[in-house]
Amino acid sequence: MSSGLSLDTSFxxxxxxxxxxxxxxxxxxxxxxTELAAPFEMTxxxxxxxxxxxxxxxxxxxxxxxxxxxxRLAKAGIEAMELWLAMLRKALEKNYDRLDQVLxxxxxxxxxxxxxKKRKKQ
Amino acid sequence: xxxxxxxxxxxxxxxxxxxxxxxxxxASPEAVYRAHTDPKLIQQWLLGPEGWTMPVCINEARPGxxxxxxxxxxxxxxxxxxxxYKELKPYSRIVHVERMFLPDPTPDNHVETSFAxxxxxxxxxxxxTLPDEKTRAGMLATGMERGMEASYVRLEEMM
Numbered sequence: 001m002s003s004g005l006s007l008d009t010s011f012x013x014x015x016x017x018x019x020x021x022x023x024x025x026x027x028x029x030x031x032x033x034t035e036l037a038a039p040f041e042m043t044x045x046x047x048x049x050x051x052x053x054x055x056x057x058x059x060x061x062x063x064x065x066x067x068x069x070x071x072r073l074a075k076a077g078i079e080a081m082e083l084w085l086a087m088l089r090k091a092l093e094k095n096y097d098r099l100d101q102v103l104x105x106x107x108x109x110x111x112x113x114x115x116x117k118k119r120k121k122q
Numbered sequence: 123x124x125x126x127x128x129x130x131x132x133x134x135x136x137x138x139x140x141x142x143x144x145x146x147x148x149a150s151p152e153a154v155y156r157a158h159t160d161p162k163l164i165q166q167w168l169l170g171p172e173g174w175t176m177p178v179c180i181n182e183a184r185p186g187x188x189x190x191x192x193x194x195x196x197x198x199x200x201x202x203x204x205x206x207y208k209e210l211k212p213y214s215r216i217v218h219v220e221r222m223f224l225p226d227p228t229p230d231n232h233v234e235t236s237f238a239x240x241x242x243x244x245x246x247x248x249x250x251t252l253p254d255e256k257t258r259a260g261m262l263a264t265g266m267e268r269g270m271e272a273s274y275v276r277l278e279e280m281m
Contacts, residue, residue, distance in 0.1 A: 081255075081258065084253075084258040084261065085133065085135070085141075087261070088133065088141070089131075089133045090171070091170040091171055092131060092133065092143060092145075093131055094169070094170060094171060094172070095167055095168055095169065095170065096130075096131055096145050096147075096167075098166065098167035098169065099147065099154075099157055099167040100147065100148070101166075101167075102157055102163055102166045102167050103147055103148065103149035103153050103154065103157060104148075104149075106149065106153050106156070106157070106163070107149055107153065
């Protein structure tokens, strides 16, 4: 990946759940402001403000089509990659936090079982 | 990144083709290895975002053995993974191939996982294939078929 330069700005823009949801929607294809606003209980100006942040971070671009200004992901491959990596990271972190608990339970079961050899305690 | 700084996990891309994840655990390599190969243990943690369970976990932990994991959420959405073990070296190394069904199968993901003693714990290193763009988009879209509103909530949980 050669997107190091934009990573900080990208992650700042990604810090907001509404903006992440907008990006997830755009990962599926171009959409108008009305389409992007539909799932949210937000005013169009509020959505437009989020779109502005995403545009300034270089994550999305707008196209002019008559009176419409449909948005799409900029450099779709790279930005969708960042979104995907963030999703993967979150899912793995959840998994491994749960695994910590599983391992702690295994360890205590092991120690309570007199038939198994003693193991070093963490 | 506030709370993220506490995390013990690292995730990096390696070139354009791989992802490398490392994580430390306060348990022996044997225990961590077992948690990766025993279906009863896998079902307790390999669940991704909150709200998902793994009702089906078939795992033949031997070279050439197959596995199949099926996930479901409360709304009835689901997907599954199938895979084969290429190499199993207790309690230090697992090499396997897997693919997700979304519902079409994604290209094979080659995964190498190693478990090395690290003080009184274990350092796990997992190296996997970076999915292509189409696969990544498909994975992001998983769960969206039930309506954008639900998927927005779900995505928020993922991030």
